[in-house]
Amino acid sequence: MGLKKAVAGFSTVVAVVGAGFATAAPALAAGTAPACIARELQGSNMVRVTNNCGRAMNVGVVIDWGPDSGCRALGIGDEMLYGWAWGTYGRVETCG
DSSP: OTHHHHHHHHHHHHHHHHHTOOOOOOOOOSOBOOTTEEEEEOTTSEEEEEEOSSSOEEEEEEEETSOOOOOEEEOTTOEEEEEOSSSEEEEEEEOO
16 A cells, blocks of 8 residues: 555645535544554654554544544555644544
8 A cells, every 4th residue: 555545635635625514524433543553753743653453454534623524444564644724633444
């Protein structure tokens, strides 16, 4: 996977913001991701999520008062960057 998909996700958020409206992503709601999912905040509006678990994981970034990432499949060692224009980082959750 790598950064290509992650950057595409960030572009989607920018495109929605540019349109002046957004629809809420479905709730992720499976629970906070385990410690083997690394989270690294990069500034105030971007997070790098890396799967250091021994298996593929489905995760999503929850943004308080902003657009969530939706559920993404990350293989072992895969990472994603998720950026947002408004709201604050909440957490990373597992999802189905």
